[in-house]
Amino acid sequence: MKMKDLKFWLKDFWTEYKKVKFGIVGFVFLIIFLLLMIFEPYIVPFSKASSRWRDITYWDDNPSGAPPVWTNWFSSKKSPESEKITKYQSEVIEGDLKFVNSTFEYDYKYDKAPLDIIFHGRGTGNMIMIVKMERPDGETFDLVQMPIQTDGGNDIRITLDKDSGAAAYDFAQKFENEENLQYVDKTSVKPLDIYFAQAKSDMLNKIEPLKGIYKFTVTTILLDQESSYEDPYMVVSGRVSGILGTDNSKRDIWSGVVAGVKWALLIGLLTAVIAVGIGVVYGVISAYYGGFVDSIMQRIFELFASTPLLPVLIVMSAVFKPSIWTMILMMCAFFWTGPVKTVRSMALQIKEETYIEASKAVGASNARLIFKHMVPILVPYSFASMALYVPSAIVYEATISLIGLGDATIVTWGQILHDALKGGAVLTGLWWWVVPPGIMIALMGMTFAFIGFAMDKILQPKLRTR
């Protein structure tokens, strides 16, 4: 097929395709997916989600099992959102000891306290870290005081939830009545609930939020010349987090879901293209040679077609524990049977055409006849087939992953769902963990179904008149 013919055919095809409404919808969705994939690093807060999915330190600052931020709209009591505050006021006091003060402002306008506040900074050498809080009601006090010793530029992490328990209790003691203090165990107090609560009697039992601007000052006292402290930032670990919440390993689900787009597209398209490619060529060759070759090829085909695909894939995965590439190969090894029957009957029809006979008479080789004359006619059908195979491939991979036999080194929607199932998301109602990956699978399936059916609709009448 010449370039000119191809262009003409494409244009003709596109005018037809445009007419089928749902085909356009499918196409639009496909573009959206592609854009998601291309712009992934820019639209997700955790751009290394793909490679560091199983790295707990990457996710440490997130709350565990937190619903998405927009659920706040639906509840009367507003939960704080996870935030990263990088703006701070810096103050350096020189002297025998160098004091580095970094002050962060946090606007608290919620009804429930955050789960944690974490302070990060890069430090070297010996220092003493003090975290001080100034509340909107004027109360000021130290939260944390700890010595740090670290070598070359490591990340220093101070969390209020773990490191400031004593300070919280002391603060509450000042305001709480005797009775309550008796019943409350010092170690069971949640510091942040106290910090953000109105200071008054009965504050340990009935927490009323104190809204306003909170100032957190991180004071680093550098104990010698070589020590340094740089790039501080503060993370509020809220009760709601991210566009799609977090799972119980603290991973941002939106980042995971978007990271899964490229894998889904890769797995789906690669499998579909290879499998259909093999299937079409197989069918054409079988029809072309006919006779003995055809019989043998048909028997082999029947053998493959008689195997129940998923059970075999499952057992093979259980025994051989393959990587994603091996899995794709395995899927291709079975998917190719799909188009063979239809392609073969179409090829048989084409074989009877006189131009094939004519080409043979002129001396065209078998390969030429097969690949230059017969296969190109089947290209439109192949594309429709491929489109319809993509969802199957994606679902298969997801299925294998769900059981736990998938490739755990990559983030696919199936992997996320596997974690969800294992993590009891269904039981504990963490719907934001279960619904989005599944919806993505369904949406991608829908997209390719639309595209495939639209192509099928256009190509069918043309096939019939043959």
Next chain:
Amino acid sequence: MYWKYAAKRIFYGILMYIILIFIFSVLFNATNEATTKAQIEESLRGETTKMRNMDVQEVQKYMAERRAYKYHLYHLDQPIFQRIVWRTIDTITLNFGNSTNIKSAKGERDVWTIVSETIPRTILLFTTAMILELLLGVWLGLKKAQRAGGILDKSTSIATMVVYGMPRWWLGMIMIMFFAYQINIFPSGGLHTVPPPQGFAYFLDILYHMALPMLTLLIIDFWGTAYLTRNIVLGTLQEDFVMSARARGIPENKVLFGHTMRTSAPPIVTMALLSLLSSISGNILFEGIFSWPGMGNLYWIAIEQNDVPVLMGLLAITTALYIAGLVILDLIYGFLDPRIKVGGKA
């Protein structure tokens, strides 16, 4: 005529099965043998721990003897091709050996017992769902074909495409989350409540537990059947003999349900059953999500516990059922289509 066709088809099916089992035996030979050897060692250890009054050397000698004997029993001392053939024969004769961990309801370790317990439950769930889905799907497909291009037709076609890529098991998870936990209408899984009620109540209890999985299956599956039915019926309606029947003054409902449907029946039944057979795949997971104690659920358990013999047994049985399904399909098609049933020319 038909009997010749049927016999041929059945023969082919059996042949396919034997070849496949052979291939599986080849493929999984290493794992299978490792498992068998491990089991032998385990049983040897079991035997020798009871022997306290023999010294180490004697015990070793005894174990070596017993080991050689067991190896001979399991054909492990023969060349590789023979071993594979033996395994094939064993598999086909349902001699699957013992499981590594899993026990049957009565505590037995025989793989065939374990697997065969689960088969009826799988068949119960999926056959019921299949029948319902076929009935609904064909009915809807007919309605769509009658008013092709109308609102019902277009909207249900869109529905077909929307659920095309939706994993059944995921929908199951959602349904459980919603209907079993949020709103407590249906049980979240299992075959029946524990302890099971007696008599007729037992029967109802099972139905109650079947309800949610079946609903989930129906939601996804029957659109596809409707769509296929619609296309096939529409295709048939364009045939000349339909017009010819109408020209002869045959009333429309006889034309539709008699001439058209009867002619469309073979391809519809084939398509519907084929798509149902190929959905066996999703069903495996599906049972697991609902803890429905069928074959699919057993796959889950076997994988989790890494019980290779059970997996192999399951694979063999699943393949057998699958091929049986394909053969039955062809037999039904042959029966419905007089061109095959009666064959030939006068």
Next chain:
Amino acid sequence: MNENNEKILQVNNLKVYYYTSKGTVKAVDDISFFLRKGETLGLVGESGCGKTTTGVALLKMPTPPGKIAGGEIIIDNQNIVELSEKDVRKNVRWEKIAMVFQGAMNCLTPVYTIGKQMMETLTEHKQMNKEDAKKLIVKYLNLVGLPEHIVNRYPHELSGGMKQRVVIAMALFLEPKVIVCDEPTTALDVIVQAQIINLLKDLKQKLNLSFIFITHDLATEAEVSDRILVMYAGKVAEIGTNQQIYGKQGPMHPYTQKLLKATPRIHEKVDELSFIPGTPPDLLDPPKGCRFHLRCSEAMDICREKEPQLIEVEKDHCVACWRCTKNV
């Protein structure tokens, strides 16, 4: 053929249009003719001229998206165009007017036996007990030269010729007034073709049947038809008796003339095959004036402007052509 026989079918100004998404195709655009008892009227023309459309329209069954857009079809003093679908199905179709399709193709339901299909048709129209019905079926099967056991056969078990005979038997056995044959022999090989044609002629004589015989094969037409109607682009070009069209004098309409010339005669010496240049017009947007004028070698100015009317130039011979009728 007796000219004084009564007219059993009268078609006036029949219009059948196909309403497609691209526009309205005027497949049959105002045609009129009649059929006498005991005669065979042949309907000839190129593919796409509207003859099959006319045929199915006579049973009030235009293929969708076609619809009868106007005109009258009068059988038994009733204009069936005005009747309801239910009426037509119950009383007109097959009882008053039946159709013989290209049986060799696909017009018998593959999953029912011949007997069942015939019985079904019979019981739909007439009240009869099973015995009498079976007798009638066998009678007609024998009439077309088929043995009784055909009743238990499925269509795929019969040869093309046998299927065609079944189709003919089915069309006849309710004894309708008019039988429309739509290309009944086209898909058969020559020998079987001859058999079927002889059968039809034989039956016509025996039972005094009236046929409308649609075909594009002029030779067959010449054999069976008493009168011939030539259609072009949805309109009647010429109507005449067999003798008037095929006889020595030859037809009058330029189209018919060219049509006949394009069929080489076995006795003539042929140096060059003649053909009609151009293609039939697009019926979505037919040309102004005479529809044939673009391909006619003798077109006049008026042909490009005004449509010629069908005018009788001699007894039983009508032509729609300005050149032919300018002297009348």
